[in-house]
Amino acid sequence: MSPFFRRGSGRVTPEQAHRLVADGQAVLLDVRETQEWNAGHAPGALHLPLTRLMAGAPLPTAVRGRRVVAICRSGNRSRTAADFLAAVGVEATDVTGGMTAWARQGLPVTGVNGSGGVIA
Structure with missing residues (x-):
């Protein structure tokens, strides 16, 4: 198991998350609400x-059997998501500072139509 993926206790920086996803080592799962997602999200992220x-919704098919990096706006909801996922056997971590930190670090953000996005 990677040192980033501890059952519910690991956290990564936005840069580490971006690298893990770019290298194919993990899937980025955005756990914000739909209006937040539509305003702006990381390209290639999945949404739930x-x-x-x-409430028991199944994970997107592309997430199943993969390591997950959860992300939200500031890091609170994604930490909850990572803990929940780890409790059900998914190797999961989350992004410290969330999408706010992601954008602040100059990492890409896209809107729902592929245009430049904002963090809502």
Whole structure:
């Protein structure tokens, strides 16, 4: 198991998350609500709001069997998501500072139509 993926306790920086996803070592799962996602998200991220995850919605097919890096706006919901996923056997971590830190580090953000996005 990678040192980044501890069952519910590991956290990564935005740069580490970007690298893990770019290298194919993990899938980025955005757990923000739909209006936040539509405003701007990391290219290639998958979307499943925390409210739906906690209500029992299945993970997107592309996530199943893969390591997951959860992300939200500031890092609070994604930490909850990573803990929840780890409790059900998924290797998961989350991004410290969330999409706010991601954008602040100059990492790409796209809107729902592929245009430049913002963090809402």
